[in-house]
Amino acid sequence: QVQLVESGGGVVQPGRSLRLSCEASGFNFSHYGMHWVRQAPGKGLEWVAVIWYDRSNKYYLDSVKGRFTISRDNSKSTLDLEMKDLRVEDTAVYYCVRDGAWWFDHWGQGTPVSVSS
């Protein structure tokens, strides 16, 4: 079955960096676009970034452009999110999500990121 397992979350100070990873299994990773979606404590869902199946396109939420970088390694079935210059408002649970063709069909359990001084 499809499994998405995130890692790399933690507590960091504002301005610092963090790298999230997602290990995928149970499907042909190289055939699917992948997203990161976040959820601040007690809040709703916010899409963060997408990378196409072949890495040909990447798109970002305006508030993270220039600070976050999404990448993937199809040979290892992994998805990453490099986050730089973190802000307090980036505090959230970050979910790795598979794109089933313009719908989000499988979600990981999420990894929490807390940005605090």
Added chain:
Amino acid sequence: DIVLTQTPLSSRVTLGQPASISCRSSRSLLHSNGDTYLSWLHQRPGQPPRLLIYMVSHRFSGVPDRFSGSGAETEFTLTISRVQAEDVGVYYCMQATRSPYTFGQGTTLEIK
């Protein structure tokens, strides 16, 4: 950006009774390819969201048939024909017709 507005924000329903949630979009969600990319997700407390409905009315694999979706252009509805205890949680509509993808603010469903 497309704004999705859900109503109501919370709902208390008796077991076995129907429930419906509305999602209104600030722009038409009809894609130039003729499809409409409006989905519904359900999130139980402490769990990640899970997909219920995609492309307005298509039930995702394993989703009970008491869940149905309808609508077009800017007005969409999720209906639960007979609410069960496991249906509690927050429901989100989501659009993927235009980037950035956006979500509704969520509707909390509780049992009376």
